[in-house]
Amino acid sequence: MKADFGFREHAHTADCELEVWAPHLPGLLEQAARGMYAIAGVQLAAGLSQQRLLDLQAADAEGLLVRFLTELLWLQQEENLGFDQFSIQVDGSYHLHASLAGGEMLKFGKEIKAVTYHNLAVRVTPRGLRVNIVFDV
């Protein structure tokens, strides 16, 4: 029996495909972030915690997913920050408010160029939500 939340990587010829599942949208966003960091091989430094607040708006769940992950990529690439604690709230009109805690990255092994919309569709299942995300690497 699978846990109610998680992620796993699928084979993709050129890029990376991540399957993510969670009982609800905030959980799905958190798992997607953790999965993306796993693909990138992110290792966070111990020590001082860094915090960031995010406020994002999208037209739908898929758009919010792309915006959220793209924002994390931006913080990774420009500020060398990664996060391992997530407090995420999403209202009914896909407005996200998130408080993230993490730290500087000791290293990451793979450059993720972008989060794509390729066949992106958040599916409702009996156990929650599920989505496959393709990253350009």
Added chain:
Amino acid sequence: MVALDDLVPISDYEWEIPRSHRADMRVPVRLFATRRMLEDVMRDKSLEQAVNAATLPGLVGHVVVMPDMHQGYGFPIGGVAATLLPDGVISPGGIGYDINCGVRLLGSQIGLEVAQPWLDDLANALNYFCPSGVGEKGSLQVSDAELEAVCRQGSRWALKQGFASEADLRRTEESGNVEGADPGKVSKRARERGRPQLGSLGAGNHFIEIDLVEQLFDRQAASVMGLGEGTLAVQIHCGSRGFGHQICTDYVEEFQGAVAHYGIQLPDRELVCAPLSSPEGQGYLAAMRCAANYAFANRQILAHNARKAFEQVLAGKVRDPYLHQVYDICHNMGKIETHAINGQQLKVCVHRKGATRAFGPGNPELPEEYRPIGQPVLVPGSMGTASWVLVGTEGSMERSFGSSCHGSGRLMSRHQAKRIVRGEKLRQDLEAQGIHIRARSMAGLAEEAPQAYKDVDQVVETVVGAGIARKVARLHPLAVIKG
């Protein structure tokens, strides 16, 4: 799903998926492959993606897929599609995140027998002068004003800074300076990502490679290019770095709304697009051209640094250590070109994603010396395998919007490659074959193992058999610098 039975043979090297395959296709799909290659083609979703691409509004002719095709996102890698001006669409996903990813080939008069003792030093020097790897900054950092100049002028900016010669520019697609770039259409984020990365190789499949010109197939064309059998050459494969990635990300996001606004129905949201004549389409085109110019300048700076590396190691040891430019090509680009389609000269936007422009002889876009032979087409292999120099033909103008293949094409996922190949063992094996390897990451090296790619020789035989390119020279790798 596309099955083998859906493919209609046109010749031994060309197949068609007719419009009748799916109701929303606007044009057929033509793919270049041998029957033997089709088995690999069917292993992933590249043909399904080509069928999806064939639904874009304003397409003309057919969607073309090259034999190095593989699954991407939205468009397949190896895809070519042309949309009619003024109201056909432009799709950022049909060009890719690494805008103007491309290849530059430098030739030399340096014979292998003279250079052999210094190959290890050359690999070290290239590795030192050409920054590479995940998140690595470039060899120079520019101000916002300088970045705007790079966006507008591309290689011409590099020329003014002393990183290029006029001959370099002449032998670069678009002379290294695409017109119509507007930095005002580029986001603050893209600028922030672009400023520190100029003059860097990046990671993934990007590389600098020293090659031996192993075999000539067209001595006259090779002579025009300055490629002599037994001499060294250098390939540089990279693109517009985070600058281009951010521009594509920004516009794929913006176009999510544009498709609704223009009432465009698509089978995949990554194919989002806008009419070329619309403000959104014009905005993307102007921003994409900024990234294209950035990439030209980037490869130019890397070429300058490669010359410094050769000069430092070989000065006084060889008669002339200079690396002259053979050509610089783009393989992720959208270009406004005129093509003959159904007997009419039409102005179209050619999307090439993992496909190389391959103009045939006589094309006025080519530098004078290349007009009699056709445009050089650079087809890099995969570290342990050959690379090829081809030229475009009349056939490529007639059948593939003046396009050809761009590499060997991935066969295996990165995950699978890492499962079956150990990076350190691969490095040892390649070194044992006399190929000097410099890599920042052994896992990254394993992902790019030659086994993960198709047979580049088969890919080349296919485009030559199909008549969309002609062989000039085969290159053999001597040293590879991977990000």
